Amino acid sequence: MIEDPPATAALTPIPADDLRRRVRQRPGDPGARLLIALVGGLRAVNAGILNECTPGTGRPRADWLKLTEAEVLSARHAAQDAAETTGRPWRTLAIQALDRLISAPDPHGPAPTQAASPVAHGGAYLTAADRRAQAAFPAVQAGETWxxxxxxxxxxxxxxxxxxxxxxxxxEYPRQRFHQVFDRP
Incomplete structure (x- = not known):
């Protein structure tokens, strides 16, 4: 497992009680629009990123919508700083930063174990036909040359x-279209 870079690890999680009292923003609110753009736009939201849970604590990522505009901006800045120092994709780092902000331990109950946290697997939001088509092609990994x-x-x-x-x-290419355009060298 890759540890959080210092820029994102420095973010202070919001206390669980404070987060629980907050109301989720609506899609048209400025903070929600900023958040949606940060995590990949409507494509990521429609793919179900807000239906997932954070690794480790199992908090629903829908709680990102309870973050203030300033908190979302701090996550974005931390991710940008971390991307510059580590070379890792900034969007991945932004998601880790947002997860960190909402993942304070809950004082009212035990923290879920790592095994209890739902994990989205590659292709989890694909139709059965798309998964069959995708299985026919070689896997694509970050850092590879095609x-x-x-x-x-x-x-x-x-x-x-x-x-x-x-x-x-x-x-950006949809996974199903990627193999129509690119091949292994």
């Missing part, structure tokens, strides 16, 4: 999610 099928140009994979493959300097 080749454009038409151009022959080598590209670097910067991030892989359950829905998308991010190609450094090129853009």
């Amino acid at each position: 080749k454009g099928r038409q151009s022959g140009r080598l590209v670097q994979i910067s991030e892989v999610t359950s829905q998308s493959v991010f190609v450094h300097g090129v853009g």
